[in-house]
Amino acid sequence: MRVVIRDVTVAFGRTEVLREVDLDVPDGSMTAIVGPNGSGKSTLLRVIYGGLRPDRGTVHIGDTDVLAASPRRVAALRGVVPQQQPAAGGLRVADVVATARQHRWYERETAADVDAIGSAMKRCGAAHLLHRRFDSLSGGERQRVLLARALAQGAPVLLLDEPTNHLDPGAQLELLAIVRSLETTRIIVLHDLDHALTHADQVTVLHEGRVLASGEPEQALSPGTVRAAFGLHSAIAPHPLTGRPHLTCALPE
Numbered sequence: 001m002r003v004v005i006r007d008v009t010v011a012f013g014r015t016e017v018l019r020e021v022d023l024d025v026p027d028g029s030m031t032a033i034v035g036p037n038g039s040g041k042s043t044l045l046r047v048i049y050g051g052l053r054p055d056r057g058t059v060h061i062g063d064t065d066v067l068a069a070s071p072r073r074v075a076a077l078r079g080v081v082p083q084q085q086p087a088a089g090g091l092r093v094a095d096v097v098a099t100a101r102q103h104r105w106y107e108r109e110t111a112a113d114v115d116a117i118g119s120a121m122k123r124c125g126a127a128h129l130l131h132r133r134f135d136s137l138s139g140g141e142r143q144r145v146l147l148a149r150a151l152a153q154g155a156p157v158l159l160l161d162e163p164t165n166h167l168d169p170g171a172q173l174e175l176l177a178i179v180r181s182l183e184t185t186r187i188i189v190l191h192d193l194d195h196a197l198t199h200a201d202q203v204t205v206l207h208e209g210r211v212l213a214s215g216e217p218e219q220a221l222s223p224g225t226v227r228a229a230f231g232l233h234s235a236i237a238p239h240p241l242t243g244r245p246h247l248t249c250a251l252p253e
């Protein structure tokens, strides 16, 4: 399902943290949002998932106007992998993931719920964790479970806020490979520019709340844009192991 954002502006007090942001995410594609700390990435994600009302602008998921639709309708359209891992208060993983399928508190889990949860857990390599306590898991295991929870929801759009945070290098690449393999529309906030270049279909670079560049990864992450956004030198060259384009950065001399 397509996501279209037009002219989104958000101010906290007198400070505008998003300014006239436009974004087009085609159906089934993966868009990475990158930018320095404080550039507005998480705020933009919150606006898209209906957690924050912008001062101006529009957000559509498919034909649904996110700012006009009921919270229930919006919730059915998007799964979210949040930046902050939730406190689970002793809940088992199975219960945490089941919250994605909750209809009404008094309704029992259906066979379709059990299937959706099982296949999401398997897809995320987390099936063996189902009966553990969520707070007993490592950061990487929790992240897999939270991705599984978002997938189990079966929403057409998936929003991920820095899902590779706190993961070791192998776990980061494994998680990105899972996200890459999905068919849903995905919007993912990333800090690693090479991950954005390698895994996303398109990249949007935010700087001081504005879109500095947006489009094909190699074009959006050009040396000029990386310098303007991050103050870094950068180059895109074949990766010595894979031969695919690889982005490296360095502080200016």
Ligand SMILES: Nc1ncnc2c1ncn2[C@@H]1O[C@H](COP(=O)(O)OP(=O)(O)OP(=O)(O)O)[C@@H](O)[C@H]1O
Residues within 6 Å of the ligand: 012, 017, 035, 036, 037, 038, 039, 040, 041, 042, 043, 044
């Ligand atoms: N509720 C709020 N009240 C006031 N300012 C806020 C609020 N939420 C975010 N901000 C400010 O908005 C700006 C953008 O924050 P945001 O979290 O969107 O940035 P980010 O690009 O995701 O940063 P990071 O890479 O550090 O996670 C920051 O200056 C932040 O301090």
